[in-house]
Amino acid sequence: MSWDKHFADRTAQMKRSTVREILKLTVKPEVISFAGGLPAPELFPVERIQEATDIVLAERGREALQYSTSEGMPELRAWIAQRMSRGSFQISPDNILILSGSQQAIDLVGRVLLNERDRVIVENPTYVGMLSAWKPYDIDFSAVPTDADGMIVDEMQPLLDEGGHKLLYSIPSFQNPQGTTMSRARRQRLADLIVQYDLPMYEDDPYGELYYTDEKMPSVLEVEAARRGTTSMDDCMVMYAGTFSKTLTPGLRVGWIAAAYPVIDKMVQAKQGTDLHTSTLSQFITYELVRDGTFLDDHVASLRDVYRRRRDLMLQTMDEYFPPEVTWTRPTGGLFTMVTMPEHLDAVEVLKRALEQNVAFVPCDGFFIGDTGHNTFRLNYSNAREERIVEGIKRLGGVLKELLVIA
Ligand SMILES: Cc1ncc(COP(=O)(O)O)c(C=O)c1O
Known part of the structure; x- marks a missing residue:
């Protein structure tokens, strides 16, 4: 058959x-x-996760094993919001949605933002997991070349002048597959273009914490917020996806997206139709592991x-x-x-x-x-x-x- x-x-x-x-x-x-x-x-x-699991089950076992909200565990959302906030740019927990790995952010952003045959700008090469998630929408990908400093942002300008692009997807830090990183100057230029052209950007950042130099690069989101002089995520066009997969363990399947509230709201609706919510137990364990920050x-x-x-x-x-x-x-x-x-x-x-x-x-x-x-x-x-x-x-x-x- x-x-x-x-x-x-x-x-x-x-x-x-x-x-x-x-x-x-x-x-x-x-x-x-x-x-x-x-x-x-x-x-x-492993031992620390064992300890955290024991604490969660002993102290909040019935809650941790129950269904929970699609937005995610409030304490974990607040912790992430706090950790991502910089100076006067304060991210609210309402701007954070907890996801089943950051791969789910790619899927849900596709569902809520992309129509069939939309045009999406990407650096070339780009993450194959994004291509598999978005290709079924028959997306017309516009490729921007890259060099040792990441995406050659100036090469985006003609594409933007042509118009008709729905979204930019990029992995600015320690890109997959190249391992390269977008320079500070290019991040500034990119933020200028995002503001000038009102261009939504998906900033995929699973590797940002794994820097082997003395300092961490600012995210494009932070650069955009500074460029706009805003104190609120709701004014930003960058949607930032993070994950605990590379900093704790991928088996927990806990990631998140930070975005303007209307995007979060739609993604929550899409998530309800996908998996209702991210594993409550995984979220509780993750929060127990990260809550004091020092571990x-x-x-x-x-x-x-x-x-x-x-x-x-x-x-x-x-x-x-x-x-x-x-x-x-x-x-x-x-x-x-x-x-x-x-x-x-x-x-x-x-x-x-x-x-x-x-x-x-x-x-x-x-x-x-x-x-x-x-x-x-x-x-x-x-x-x-x-x-x-x-x-x-x-x-x-x-x-x-x-x-x-x-x-
Ligand atoms: C660029 C990029 N985005 C997203 C993911 C998905 O990671 P996870 O779903 O484990 O958070 C990966 C995984 O390797 C990746 O390389």
């Missing part, structure tokens, strides 16, 4: 990725995988130390063992670097060869708008232990050298 004729038209845009199928092979313990965007499991605060800050500081070391080690080993024809980004935070090979090499073919050596990565063509990117791939450095990083990069360097000699 064929189900094809029964499926909705929009499912034509939903595809199981062939690369994911190949990467299923990487669960074997002998494979050194740089493929997933995974945090280091050995750093998950989270200390934990994230130790994540930064480990991930910074792993990034340094990966980049140094690449410098030593990768052939000169290949280039890669130098991230100042986050989890990834992206490698660009000469045009004639195809990352899917290179992956097959690398898997013969028990090394895995993610080919990036699926992250690109248009027919480019076949010669690029993403390496994750947070999930592999130091000795495996060195061994994996050496083997990958060998595969690349071999393929370049043959070609």
Whole structure:
């Protein structure tokens, strides 16, 4: 029996990725995988989460196991609002919606803002999880090129002058897949354009806390608020999505969006039709973990130390063992670097060869708008232990050298 004729038209845009199928092979313990965007499991605060769970169940067990409001746990919303507020720019808990991971923010923003065939501006390459969520709306994506300083914001101007764009989606800090970060000057320029053109922006920021330099970049939201001189989120066009996935653990599935109240209100309605609310128990545990602030800050500081070391080690080993024809980004935070090979090499073919050596990565063509990117791939450095990083990069360097000699 064929189900094809029964499926909705929009499912034509939903595809199981062939690369994911190949990467299923990487669960074997002998494979050194740089493929997933995974945090280091050995750093998950398992004991602290156990303690927090015990406290929640002992003190508020009946509430934590009950249905709850779609907006999310009031104390957690207030905590996030407070943490995101800067000086006179005070975010109200009413501007925060708790979500089942920040991926849900992408889905719900799509539902409440996008019509079929709308035009959306994105940096190129961009997050493949956003593309899968929004492609079913048959979106016309306008690609803005990027360099070491992130999206080349000035290249957006002609698109904005053309008109007809509904939204801008960007990951300004430690982008997925490139690991690059939009410079301060570009954030300023972007905020100017948002104000000038009344352009809604989705600022996706799962990695912002994982900076390996001395200071954290201001979010585009903060820059926009300062540019407008406003004290209220309700005056802002940036919708900011955050998550506890990379700072605590992705298994809790707790993220959030901060946005002007009318957007939150519509998203709450959309969320009610999706999952009613984010897991009450996960929210209570998350709040118990973060409420005093110091545990989270200390934990994230130790994540930064480990991930910074792993990034340094990966980049140094690449410098030593990768052939000169290949280039890669130098991230100042986050989890990834992206490698660009000469045009004639195809990352899917290179992956097959690398898997013969028990090394895995993610080919990036699926992250690109248009027919480019076949010669690029993403390496994750947070999930592999130091000795495996060195061994994996050496083997990958060998595969690349071999393929370049043959070609
Ligand atoms: C750019 C980007 N946005 C959103 C997400 C979704 O994260 P989560 O749903 O775990 O918060 C990810 C996950 O890796 C990501 O890389």
